[in-house]
């Protein structure tokens with residue numbers, strides 16, 4: 332069984348690198364930090380690396396130990412990739428993954444390409460960090476307050492604060508356990524979800540102003556450019572949540588949000604009831620979940636907009 336293999340490989344390994352997806356969100360950061368602390372508890376020589384992450388999560392235990400590159404003087408015994416569908420999304424970090432002697436992928440995306448030597452993928456789990464409860468417990472790791480906080484940050488991020496349909500009985504049982512341990516759940520909730528940066532506020536204003544409706548209001552579209560992010564002094568993660576503005580409007584089935592990157596536009600897609608946006612994203616070589624997915628469209632704004640809207644239209648009833 333995969334879980335036994337994972338356990339065995341972690342036990343055997345001495346040097347371990349933890350990797351996650353580009354534009355790391357709360358689940359990416361939370362999962363990585365939870366795994367990092369667990370491996371430290373086991374006495375492993377472990378590095379946690381990721382691209383620039385939102386400062387929002389810097390309050391989490393061990394966040395100051397996150398590195399932006401791995402070591403080049405060693406070949407890691409083991410690479411563990413968390414919350415990441417495929418090696419493309421490891422963007423720039425794939426050399427460390429490819430070189431490692433053994434590779435493990437732990438994820439909750441149904442579109443995971445099974446790129447590890449061992450893949451533990453549970454699409455039913457609302458967050459990758461929630462899967463770690465099972466993985467770490469099976470390894471005999473005690474989920475203490477600090478590890479628990481990181482797992483919770485991942486769950487709160489990916490469930491929109493326990494709002495989405497993906498939450499399970501395990502989600503609430505875990506939160507109950509954390510409360511018993513004395514973790515201030517509402518404080519973490521507030522830090523992760525409620526407090527917005529000033530740049531996020533200004534970007535929200537722009538996104539609302541530019542919002543357009545298509546197909547009788549069943550599709551919303553909006554965007555931000557690199558210039559907007561520069562003008563608002565935006566930092567990593569300040570664009571998070573903008574795609575949800577359209578999704579939460581009455582009558583909307585699909586919300587499309589484009590964000591300019593060096594490769595064109597990154598599309599974030601959200602749906603409410605029936606459109607499988609992971610399927611839409613996969614047409615553009617992206618992926619994700621049924622109700623939340625993303626892809627990159629390597630074109631200028633007008634063309635990218637037309638391409639994605641035309642595709643989404645074909646899914647609208």
Ligand SMILES: [Mn+2]
Pocket residue numbers: 358359414439457458459489
């Ligand atoms: Mn996730």
